[in-house]
Amino acid sequence: MDADAHSHEPRAPEPRSGRARAIGDVLLEVRNVTLRFGGVRALSDVSFDIKRGEIRAIIGPNGAGKSSMLNVINGFYQPQEGQIVFKGTPLKKMRPHFAATQGIARTFQNIALFKGMSTLDNVMTGRMLKMQASWFEQMLYVGRAKREEIEHRRFCEDIIDFLEIQAVRRTPVGKLPYGLQKRVELARALAAEPELLLLDEPMAGMNVEEKEDMCRFVLDVNEEFNTTVALIEHDMGVVMDISDRVVVLDYGELLADGTPDEVKADPEVIQAYLGVQHD
Amino acid sequence: MFYLETGQYKTSYAKDQQIFPLVQDRVGMVVILLVAFVAIPLLSSNYWLSTIMLPFLIYSLAAIGLNILTGYAGQLSLGTGGFMATGAFAAYKLTTAFPELHFVLVLILAGVITAFVGVLFGLPSLRIKGFYLAVATLAAQFFLVWLYNKNPWFTNYSASGVISAPPREVVPGVVVTGASGTPEAKYYFVLVLVVVLAWMAKNMARSKMGRAWMAIRDMDIAAEIIGIRPAATKLTAFAVSSFYIGIAGALWAFTYTGSVEALAFEINVSFDVLFMIIIGGLGTILGGFLGAAFIILFPIALNQSLLAMGLQNAIELASHLEFMIMGALIVTFLILEPHGLARLWQIFKQKLRTWPFPY
Ligand SMILES: Nc1ncnc2c1ncn2[C@@H]1O[C@H](COP(=O)(O)OP(=O)(O)OP(=O)(O)O)[C@@H](O)[C@H]1O
Ligand SMILES: [Mg+2]
Numbered sequence: 001m002d003a004d005a006h007s008h009e010p011r012a013p014e015p016r017s018g019r020a021r022a023i024g025d026v027l028l029e030v031r032n033v034t035l036r037f038g039g040v041r042a043l044s045d046v047s048f049d050i051k052r053g054e055i056r057a058i059i060g061p062n063g064a065g066k067s068s069m070l071n072v073i074n075g076f077y078q079p080q081e082g083q084i085v086f087k088g089t090p091l092k093k094m095r096p097h098f099a100a101t102q103g104i105a106r107t108f109q110n111i112a113l114f115k116g117m118s119t120l121d122n123v124m125t126g127r128m129l130k131m132q133a134s135w136f137e138q139m140l141y142v143g144r145a146k147r148e149e150i151e152h153r154r155f156c157e158d159i160i161d162f163l164e165i166q167a168v169r170r171t172p173v174g175k176l177p178y179g180l181q182k183r184v185e186l187a188r189a190l191a192a193e194p195e196l197l198l199l200d201e202p203m204a205g206m207n208v209e210e211k212e213d214m215c216r217f218v219l220d221v222n223e224e225f226n227t228t229v230a231l232i233e234h235d236m237g238v239v240m241d242i243s244d245r246v247v248v249l250d251y252g253e254l255l256a257d258g259t260p261d262e263v264k265a266d267p268e269v270i271q272a273y274l275g276v277q278h279d
Numbered sequence: 280m281f282y283l284e285t286g287q288y289k290t291s292y293a294k295d296q297q298i299f300p301l302v303q304d305r306v307g308m309v310v311i312l313l314v315a316f317v318a319i320p321l322l323s324s325n326y327w328l329s330t331i332m333l334p335f336l337i338y339s340l341a342a343i344g345l346n347i348l349t350g351y352a353g354q355l356s357l358g359t360g361g362f363m364a365t366g367a368f369a370a371y372k373l374t375t376a377f378p379e380l381h382f383v384l385v386l387i388l389a390g391v392i393t394a395f396v397g398v399l400f401g402l403p404s405l406r407i408k409g410f411y412l413a414v415a416t417l418a419a420q421f422f423l424v425w426l427y428n429k430n431p432w433f434t435n436y437s438a439s440g441v442i443s444a445p446p447r448e449v450v451p452g453v454v455v456t457g458a459s460g461t462p463e464a465k466y467y468f469v470l471v472l473v474v475v476l477a478w479m480a481k482n483m484a485r486s487k488m489g490r491a492w493m494a495i496r497d498m499d500i501a502a503e504i505i506g507i508r509p510a511a512t513k514l515t516a517f518a519v520s521s522f523y524i525g526i527a528g529a530l531w532a533f534t535y536t537g538s539v540e541a542l543a544f545e546i547n548v549s550f551d552v553l554f555m556i557i558i559g560g561l562g563t564i565l566g567g568f569l570g571a572a573f574i575i576l577f578p579i580a581l582n583q584s585l586l587a588m589g590l591q592n593a594i595e596l597a598s599h600l601e602f603m604i605m606g607a608l609i610v611t612f613l614i615l616e617p618h619g620l621a622r623l624w625q626i627f628k629q630k631l632r633t634w635p636f637p638y
Contacts, residue, residue, distance in 0.1 A: 128487060
């Protein structure tokens with residue numbers, strides 16, 4: 001792993017320079033966040049920001065607090081100290097529902113799909129907040145209820161085509177293989193047309209081919225819809241290839257923050273993270 | 280072969296999203312409605328109409344209601360009997376207090392009252408799940424039946440505690456409740472209500488609301504992150520479910536038995552309706568009908584076949600067999616096919632579609 005990471009060194013400093021994207025102002029800022037579970041400090045005084053349009057990687061050894069970080073960002077965990085600043089507004093408390101209405105969508109480390117529902121229904125559910133029909137219209141299947149079903153169905157079918165899961169459109173997702181489930185989960189998150197997409201190890205447990213597909217999807221989403229992406233990933237090759245900036249966490253502390261090349265060259269990172277992997 | 284869908288390309292999402300996207304299914308639905316509205320009243324005796332068809336339709340309605348809560352939203356309930364009793368007594372109190380109120384309106388209001396009671400007893404679902412929730416709803420079941428049984432206000436202080444349902448007209452001259460309603464009138468009245476309510480349930484199930492219920496059932500954490508409010512969604516399921524079950528209870532008392540009594544809605548009713556949705560199919564509207572038909576027709580069929588085999592005094596044997604077979608079926612369906620008979624029917628249709636060339 002170590003050697004592999006170093007072999008990237010001679011490459012162009014900006015491997016994604018060919019891609020037409022505009023990285024803008026700060027979309028979300030994590031300010032001095034500390035999160036404790038009883039005696040365990042999952043995060044201690046962590047600060048970093050995510051800019052509009054970028055792909056931000058969060059890396060670190062197992063138990064470093066990466067998933068906890070995403071959970072804080074979308075309001076699933078409430079930090080004891082610090083705050084999340086979203087679009088310039090500091091939020092005392094982020095709540096999952098509020099995060100969803102603000103355009104933050106995510107996937108989970110251990111897939112959290114609606115197992116009894118078809119791929120299409122999972123994706124349609126992801127689009128929930130875009131639908132306005134009243135319960136009365138839904139009951140009679142008239143007006144907005146009918147219109148929205150058709151209109152949003154079209155959008156969801158486009159996502160399904162984009163992620164190449166048309167063939168399993170009607171299959172209950174519980175019956176799909178792992179790799180496809182990961183894709184359906186991404187599709188469900190995309191259905192919300194998020195501004196910020198949080199991906200918790202989207203390529204874990206995949207073979208090389210599946211990983212390549214997933215990388216392509218993430219890059220395409222970022223490029224075509226200008227969606228900001230924050231992703232956790234263990235595969236250093238992937239991280240170095242697709243991310244603009246990298247946050248390194250270790251034992252809940254922020255160890256380094258910078259471009260892939262900066263981070264890779266950081267002696268502390270090599271010591272704490274890459275070194276650990278090498279053992 | 281005759282179930283062939285060749286050439287039926289769905290050219291728009293609107294077409295694909297119809298309840299019955301295939302012509303064969305739509306024809307099938309028309310045939311079923313023709314049978315229900317024309318053939319059955321023509322061919323059945325009054326006895327058959329009032330002792331088989333009425334309870335079948337009313338049980339189907341209750342099963343649709345429970346299926347919304349348990350099959351779609353994943354909240355296990357053993358309070359169905361108590362909620363049916365609530366609907367029956369709400370309708371009784373309303374129609375005796377306001378005799379001029381049209382009976383359909385009485386039914387709707389009874390449903391709304393039951394919905395409120397359902398939401399009240401659904402509150403524990405915000406904190407507890409599964410087995411513990413089932414126990415909480417069981418408490419609702421016993422409490423509600425006890426309440427209506429012991430409190431004379433609900434029976435308008437009648438001495439016996441057993442009250443016959445007052446006659447009510449749906450259109451002038453056509454009585455659909457109590458002893459003076461004809462079986463045909465009652466049958467048509469209940470049939471129209473059940474068809475309309477089932478159609479509405481299907482609409483809710485295929486819309487945003489239904490997907491929110493299923494999302495909460497399958498993975499409440501992920502549902503929340505998508506922007507579904509778990510509390511509101513669960514309570515909506517309790518409300519809609521209880522609305523249906525309340526109307527079923529009112530119809531049971533007013534059209535089927537003709538008397539309003541709490542003891543008609545004991546715990547065994549809750550179990551019967553639960554078995555219907557397990558056998559019929561959890562999370563399907565069709566399953567409510569199939570399950571109700573099965574639970575009502577199966578004991579009759581069993582009795583008849585034992586008689587046909589020459590076992591004259593087989594009543595006891597029949598009831599033992601009934602329990603055993605029913606138990607085995609429930610366990611089998613729970614483990615092997617949670618979507619029940621409704622799913623088997625789909626598989627059968629799938630086979631017909633490709634027959635005789637399965638590949
Ligand atoms: N809900 C929780 N309750 C108690 N402790 C928790 C909880 N969630 C996380 N932790 C603890 O916080 C620390 C960080 O966990 P986290 O899941 O964020 O790590 P991670 O970096 O995502 O690790 P991995 O690479 O294994 O996914 C761990 O020590 C973990 O045990
Ligand atoms: Mg993690």
